[in-house]
Amino acid sequence: MKKFFTKQKAEEKRSFFLEDELLDYIMSNSAPADQVQEALIEETAELGWVARMQISVDQGNFLTMLVKAIGPKFAVEIGTFTGFSSISIARGLPENGSLLCCDVSEKWTAIARKYWERAGLNDRIELVLAPALETLDNLPKDTEIDFAFIDADKGNYKNYYEAVLSRLSSHGMIVIDNVLWSGRVIDETVDDEDTHAIKDFNSHVRNDDRVTCTMLSIGDGVSLIQKK
């Protein structure tokens, strides 16, 4: 059986929702990580526990396919970390497409920059190091977002969603990560800020007449949102 994750990642990146055997089956029947992704996973694992913030290989493939299908001219990522999801998004962009990455960590995004270079994606990615709400607010008023991936501080999910939705093009899509939060969203005994923020956010979207939402159990739970 092919090994998909490093030793450390094997503990951290197993699906919360699927048995290991079934996950292995899914992974062995899907596109494997390439050399750039493998190296990035290894380098990120060296950072310790924070490495679990990185999206999984299957999520990355999924993002690339979604982006390819949508063909966004302008995509936004909120929460870049060491770059795995941004590489996945940028790889799906059309020739004239670009990705704006928002993060606040110079240290983590320095790793991302290195791997953008290695993946030959530098020309289509711009990184802004600032709180993402500021970055979104500073976009020219007529900017249309065709694709957005939201994967940063959970307490701001609703704000990020509203800021992106107000600029989302009619065919655009918002993808939200961690919407199942390792199953804590249905555990009534869990009482922490992030879990409440995610539950609030999920119900905000559910009650939002402007959009339709499909929630998937890939990774840590992903919502796909489009305008009606």
Ligand SMILES: C[S@@+](CC[C@H](N)C(=O)[O-])C[C@H]1O[C@@H](n2cnc3c(N)ncnc32)[C@H](O)[C@@H]1O
């Ligand atoms: C879960 S990680 C993103 C993981 C990334 N999508 C990946 O697949 O590797 C969250 C990131 O959000 C960033 N972040 C936290 N608060 C932020 C804020 N207010 N504005 C922008 N980025 C923020 C953190 O620095 C961190 O890199």
